[in-house]
Amino acid sequence: MLKKIILVFIVIFISVTCSGDQGFRIFHDSEHKLIYKNSICNPNGEFPQMVIIPFLKRAAQIVPRCNTYPKHKTALAMMVFYQQWVDHFGDDHGLVKEMLEDTVIEWDLKKKKFKKAYSLYGEKKENINIIGLAKPGNYIWVWAAYGKISETSLMHELVHQALRATTGSGDPDHEGDIYSGWTWEHTSMINKAKKTLRAFNI
Numbered sequence: 001m002l003k004k005i006i007l008v009f010i011v012i013f014i015s016v017t018c019s020g021d022q023g024f025r026i027f028h029d030s031e032h033k034l035i036y037k038n039s040i041c042n043p044n045g046e047f048p049q050m051v052i053i054p055f056l057k058r059a060a061q062i063v064p065r066c067n068t069y070p071k072h073k074t075a076l077a078m079m080v081f082y083q084q085w086v087d088h089f090g091d092d093h094g095l096v097k098e099m100l101e102d103t104v105i106e107w108d109l110k111k112k113k114f115k116k117a118y119s120l121y122g123e124k125k126e127n128i129n130i131i132g133l134a135k136p137g138n139y140i141w142v143w144a145a146y147g148k149i150s151e152t153s154l155m156h157e158l159v160h161q162a163l164r165a166t167t168g169s170g171d172p173d174h175e176g177d178i179y180s181g182w183t184w185e186h187t188s189m190i191n192k193a194k195k196t197l198r199a200f201n202i
């Protein structure tokens with residue numbers, strides 16, 4: 001009986017530790033500890049300022065002020081994104097991980113005007129205010145809305161970048177029919193990721 005209990009315990013323990021592997025452990029890298037420690041936002045420095053994001057090799061963010069957003073919050077948001085992406089779509093070749101580790105996020109306090117963009121359901125809109133942009137070269141521009149990352153379009157822009165990394169196209173019309181890639185499941189994944197961020201008060 002005791003043997004059985006121990007065996008069950010070991011099996012549970014292994015399955016729990018394994019489930020986290022693809023999501024979080026791959027981002028741990030002690031080689032970069034020193035850089036993370038030294039890359040701190042300086043409130044008396046010039047803005048916008050570039051800060052390295054911990055746990056994500058070469059990822060960085062450009063901030064308009066130090067509390068938009070503390071680097072640990074951005075790092076956690078990106079990890080939550082990755083966990084959700086892997087749960088829904090997997091990342092066997094590590095392309096999404098690679099994209100995240102090489103991403104630059106620029107936070108802006110103002111929205112941008114854009115000539116042409118698509119709504120979530122593929123409707124073409126002209127001369128509209130946009131709140132986020134996913135550019136080639138793993139560059140993301142995001143309007144820093146209402147003080148929380150969960151209320152910004154970061155999760156949405158990361159889906160564009162993950163699609164670009166895995167299919168070659170960022171799918172600008174989302175669930176529309178002009179470009180392929182984005183499905184209802186991507187939209188649902190974003191909502192789940194945002195819920196998780198809210199649970200962390202991020």
Ligand SMILES: [Zn+2]
Nearest residue numbers: 156160172174
């Ligand atoms: Zn979009």
